[in-house]
Amino acid sequence: MDSPKALNSLSSAAGENVMDTGSTQETVASEAAPRIPLDIRDHGSVGDAYETIGTPLVENAKMSARKVNVYYGDKQAITDVSLDIGRNEVIAMIGPSGCGKSTFLRTLNRMNDIIPICRVEGEFSLDGEDIYGSGQDTVLLRARVGMVFQKPNPFPKSIYENVAYGPRIHGLAHNRAEMDEIVENSLRRASLFEEVKDSLDKPGTGLSGGQQQRLCIARAIAVSPEVILMDEPCSALDPIATARIEELIDELKENYTIAIVTHSMQQAARVSQRTAYFHLGKLIEVGETKQIFTMPRHELTENYITGRFG
Amino acid sequence: MNSTNEPRRSTSSAAIQASLKRRYARERRFQWYGRLAVLTGFVFLFILLADIVSKGYPAFTQQYIMVEVDFDKEQLGLAADATAEQIADADYLGLIKRSLREMFPEVTSRSEKKQLYRLVSMGAEYQLRDMVMDDPGLLGQTREIWLQAHSEAGSYLKGQVAADSDQADRKVKDQQVLWLDQLRAAGRTESRFNTTFFTAGDSREPEMAGIKVALYGSFFTLLVTFFIAFPIGVSAAVYLEEFAPRNRLTDLIEININNLAAVPSIVFGLLGLAVFINFFELPRSAPLVGGIVLSLMTLPTIIITSRAAIQSVSPSIREAALGVGASKLQTVFHHVLPVAMPGILTGSIIGMAQALGESAPLLMIGMVAFIMDAPTGITDPATVLPVQIYLWADSPERGFTEKTSAAIMVLMGFLIVMNALAIYLRKRFELK
Incomplete structure (x- = not known):
C-alpha cells in the first residue's frame, strides 16, 4: 500500500473534498481533522463486466x-484486461499497490x-x-522482451560479466573484440560507461x-x-x-518500445506518451499521458491522480 | 495539544525510567550467562585437549638403545655363499640375545636373561635382518647399532615410570631399571622422533605400531565418500529445489530425507554389510565399501544443507538471469549454484567431518581388521582412524595409551586440514 500520509500531503492542496464515489465513508468529520481518505477497495462504478475508458488499443x-x-x-x-503497446512508445502503468500492473x-x-500457482x-x-503459443520459446521471448526489475539485481560478478x-549465452558475439564492443555500447547507451570504464572487472554489486540499476538496463539492452x-x-x-534513469528512458525510446510500471505519477507524466491506470486488477482508463493527468x-x-486514496 | 499531553508524557517517562533499570539489569544478566556458557565450553575443551596432548605427545618420540652386534656367520648359521632366502631366515634374535648377554655378563639366571632380552623391541631382529639384506658385507663384522627399545623400557626412559614405585605395579622390573640406568649413564640410550608411528601399520607391540594404515584408510574412505555423496547430494538438492514439481510425492521424499538424517549410523553399517558385501560381493574391509556406506550416511546432511543454501539465494538473481533469456538450467548453474556454493560446502564439510569420525558402521563391514600393510587403493583392506583409536584404547599394553591419544591428535589434525581446505574453497567462491 502507498503511504497514506504521503498521498494526503500530496493532495492536501487539492481543495474541496467532495465525496462523489458513493462510498459509505461520507461521515460527519470534525472540522480540525484532515479529510478522510477513500477506501482503496472501493470499486466505485466498476462492475465485473466493465469497459476500459479511453484508447487501450492502437494501430x-x-x-x-x-x-x-x-x-x-x-x-x-x-x-479482463485488453491493452496494446505501440511501437517505440513509452507506456506507463500506474495504479495503487496490488492493482495488477506488475503482474500484467x-x-x-x-x-x-x-510462479507455479500463477495461471x-x-x-x-x-x-x-x-x-x-506452443511454438513460442520463453528463452527467445525473453531475449526479445527484456526486463528491468524493481530492485537493482546485478549478478554477483564483474561489471563486464x-x-x-x-550476449554470451545467446551466442551474439563471436570473439572477444565483438563482446567488448557490445559491452561498451550497452554501457554507453545506459550512460554508465564513463563512470565504470576503468573498473569493468570490479563486482557489479559494489x-x-x-549505477546498479543502469547496469541492469545495460544488461537488458545488451541482448538487443x-x-x-x-x-x-x-x-x-x-x-x-x-x-x-528517466533521461535514459527518454533516449532509449528512439530504438525500443518501453513499458514502465511506476508508483510515481510525476515520473509517469515525465517519461511516457501513454498512461494506463489499473485498479484492483482492472484496466480502468488508458489515454495520452497529458490527457490522463x-x-x-x-x-x-x-x-x-489527485491522491484521494488512502 | 502539547499542553494536554505534557503531564501524561512525564508520568509515562517516569514509568519507562523505572523499568529501564530493570531492563538493563536483565540484559547484563543475560550477557553474563552467555559469557559463563562460553567460558564453560572453553574450559571443557581445554581439559580435553590438554589431556589428549599431554598423554599423546610422548608417542611422537621413540627410545633407542645402542648395542654392539657381532654379525657372526656361525651364530647366524650362514655359510659364505648363503642365498638371500637363507639370510632372511637366519636367527637374528639369537644375535641380539648374545650381544645383550655380552653387555651384561653378570646375568646368568634364566629369569634374569628373559628380563634382559625384554629391553629391546621384538622388532629389533627384523631391523638387523633388513640391514644385512641391504648390505650382506656386514656379515662377519661388529657394529654398534641403535636398536629400538621395548615399549616398557621406553616408557621408563621417557620418564613415565617412577623407579621408586612398587615393583608389582609396573612392568619394568627393578633389575631392568638398573640396566637402563647404566645404559643411560654410558650414553647408550637415545630419544628420537618416532617415524615408525607414521610409516608402520598396526602391531601387537606398541613400539612397532603405526597409524599409516588407518590414515590411508581414512583418506581413501573419505575420497570415496566425497565423490559419491557430493555430486549426488548436490544434484538431488538442485533437482528437488529448482525443478521438481511440488506434490505429495516430493513432500514424501523430503520428509524421508529428513528422517534419514536421524537414522543411527550403525544401521547404515548393517545395510552396507547386507547389500554391498553379501549381495554385490564387494571386498570386505575395503575403503570402497566404507566410503559407500558413509556416503549414504552423509547424503541427507548434504542434501538438506544444500537445499537450504539454494533456497536462500535471492529470487532476484533468478529473475535477472531469466530476464535476459537464460534457460532454467543456465540460471541454476551460472547463477544460483555459485552463490549457494559456500553454503553447500559448509554443509558438505559438516557431513564429511561426521564421516571422518564415524566408527560404528565401519565395524559392521569389517574395517576393524588387524592390518599391517598400508592400502594402495580403494579395494585393499584397511582400517580408519576412529576404529584404530578404538582398537588401541582397548589394548591392555601401557604403550598403547599414548598411541591412542596420539592417534586422536592425528585425527584432529586430519580434520583441521580438511576444514582449512573447505574454508579456502569457500573463500574462493564468496564474492564481495
Whole structure:
C-alpha cells in the first residue's frame, strides 16, 4: 500500500473534498481533522463486466494483449484486461499497490511462468506472433522482451560479466573484440560507461544503487531486445539517480518500445506518451499521458491522480 | 495539544525510567550467562585437549638403545655363499640375545636373561635382518647399532615410570631399571622422533605400531565418500529445489530425507554389510565399501544443507538471469549454484567431518581388521582412524595409551586440514 500520509500531503492542496464515489465513508468529520481518505477497495462504478475508458488499443501495435485474466491460485489478480503497446512508445502503468500492473507487465515476457500457482488466460502477441503459443520459446521471448526489475539485481560478478552474460549465452558475439564492443555500447547507451570504464572487472554489486540499476538496463539492452519492460525501476533510487534513469528512458525510446510500471505519477507524466491506470486488477482508463493527468475521464483515475486514496 | 499531553508524557517517562533499570539489569544478566556458557565450553575443551596432548605427545618420540652386534656367520648359521632366502631366515634374535648377554655378563639366571632380552623391541631382529639384506658385507663384522627399545623400557626412559614405585605395579622390573640406568649413564640410550608411528601399520607391540594404515584408510574412505555423496547430494538438492514439481510425492521424499538424517549410523553399517558385501560381493574391509556406506550416511546432511543454501539465494538473481533469456538450467548453474556454493560446502564439510569420525558402521563391514600393510587403493583392506583409536584404547599394553591419544591428535589434525581446505574453497567462491 502507498503511504497514506504521503498521498494526503500530496493532495492536501487539492481543495474541496467532495465525496462523489458513493462510498459509505461520507461521515460527519470534525472540522480540525484532515479529510478522510477513500477506501482503496472501493470499486466505485466498476462492475465485473466493465469497459476500459479511453484508447487501450492502437494501430500497428508492437505488443498486444486481449482479454487477459491472471489468477494466483484461486485469487484473480487481473480481470479482463485488453491493452496494446505501440511501437517505440513509452507506456506507463500506474495504479495503487496490488492493482495488477506488475503482474500484467510480467505476463508480457512470461515471467509469471516461474510462479507455479500463477495461471494466465488471454491472447498475447508480439509483432503478431502468439507469445503463449506452443511454438513460442520463453528463452527467445525473453531475449526479445527484456526486463528491468524493481530492485537493482546485478549478478554477483564483474561489471563486464554482467553485461556480457546475455550476449554470451545467446551466442551474439563471436570473439572477444565483438563482446567488448557490445559491452561498451550497452554501457554507453545506459550512460554508465564513463563512470565504470576503468573498473569493468570490479563486482557489479559494489556500485551505487543508481549505477546498479543502469547496469541492469545495460544488461537488458545488451541482448538487443525489441521491448523493455521496467517494473518500478526507480523505486529504490534517490531523485538524482531517478532523473538519470528517466533521461535514459527518454533516449532509449528512439530504438525500443518501453513499458514502465511506476508508483510515481510525476515520473509517469515525465517519461511516457501513454498512461494506463489499473485498479484492483482492472484496466480502468488508458489515454495520452497529458490527457490522463489533466482531464481524467474516470472518477477512480481522478481520485488516484489527485491522491484521494488512502 | 502539547499542553494536554505534557503531564501524561512525564508520568509515562517516569514509568519507562523505572523499568529501564530493570531492563538493563536483565540484559547484563543475560550477557553474563552467555559469557559463563562460553567460558564453560572453553574450559571443557581445554581439559580435553590438554589431556589428549599431554598423554599423546610422548608417542611422537621413540627410545633407542645402542648395542654392539657381532654379525657372526656361525651364530647366524650362514655359510659364505648363503642365498638371500637363507639370510632372511637366519636367527637374528639369537644375535641380539648374545650381544645383550655380552653387555651384561653378570646375568646368568634364566629369569634374569628373559628380563634382559625384554629391553629391546621384538622388532629389533627384523631391523638387523633388513640391514644385512641391504648390505650382506656386514656379515662377519661388529657394529654398534641403535636398536629400538621395548615399549616398557621406553616408557621408563621417557620418564613415565617412577623407579621408586612398587615393583608389582609396573612392568619394568627393578633389575631392568638398573640396566637402563647404566645404559643411560654410558650414553647408550637415545630419544628420537618416532617415524615408525607414521610409516608402520598396526602391531601387537606398541613400539612397532603405526597409524599409516588407518590414515590411508581414512583418506581413501573419505575420497570415496566425497565423490559419491557430493555430486549426488548436490544434484538431488538442485533437482528437488529448482525443478521438481511440488506434490505429495516430493513432500514424501523430503520428509524421508529428513528422517534419514536421524537414522543411527550403525544401521547404515548393517545395510552396507547386507547389500554391498553379501549381495554385490564387494571386498570386505575395503575403503570402497566404507566410503559407500558413509556416503549414504552423509547424503541427507548434504542434501538438506544444500537445499537450504539454494533456497536462500535471492529470487532476484533468478529473475535477472531469466530476464535476459537464460534457460532454467543456465540460471541454476551460472547463477544460483555459485552463490549457494559456500553454503553447500559448509554443509558438505559438516557431513564429511561426521564421516571422518564415524566408527560404528565401519565395524559392521569389517574395517576393524588387524592390518599391517598400508592400502594402495580403494579395494585393499584397511582400517580408519576412529576404529584404530578404538582398537588401541582397548589394548591392555601401557604403550598403547599414548598411541591412542596420539592417534586422536592425528585425527584432529586430519580434520583441521580438511576444514582449512573447505574454508579456502569457500573463500574462493564468496564474492564481495
